[in-house]
Amino acid sequence: xxxxxxxxxxxxxEPVSLKCWTKSGAILCLNGAIPLKYNxxxxxxxxKLVASREIRTVRVNLIFELNNTKVFL
Numbered sequence: 001x002x003x004x005x006x007x008x009x010x011x012x013x014e015p016v017s018l019k020c021w022t023k024s025g026a027i028l029c030l031n032g033a034i035p036l037k038y039n040x041x042x043x044x045x046x047x048k049l050v051a052s053r054e055i056r057t058v059r060v061n062l063i064f065e066l067n068n069t070k071v072f073l
Contacts, residue, residue, distance in 0.1 A: 001066065001069045001070065001071050001072070002071075002072060002073075003060065003061065003063075003071060003072070003073050006060065006063060006066050006071055007038070007060065009066065009067075010035040010038065010045055010060070011035070011038075012035070013034055013035060013036075014034070014035075015032045015033065015034050015050060016030075016033055016034075016035065016066060016067055017029075017030065017031040017032065017033070017066075017067055017068070018030050018033065018058075018063050018065060018066045018067075019063070019064060019065040020058050020059070020062045020063045020064060021062045021064065022062075028056075028058070030047055030049065030056065030058070032049065032050040032051060033047035033048065033049055033050070033056070034047065034048045034050060035047055036048055036055070038060075042059075043059055043060055043061055044057050044058065044059050044060065045057070045058055045059075045060050046058075061073065
């Protein structure tokens with residue numbers, strides 16, 4: 001799946017599961033995350049985790065798997 005397709009999927013407020021890299025290089029797994037806001041200038045997307053109601057900010061270019069499908073740039 002291409003990164004532009006990922007951006008289109010993340011426009012809908014439906015729960016997704018994704019894997020991405022953090023700044024330290026660790027892998028972050030978010031299951032049942034609802035996409036909230038996309039910041040075009042920073043290239044970040046905010047997610048609300050359903051289980052804990054925590055809000056996480058992720059750089060879209062660092063997502064390498066969305067709904068068990070590999071993502072490429």
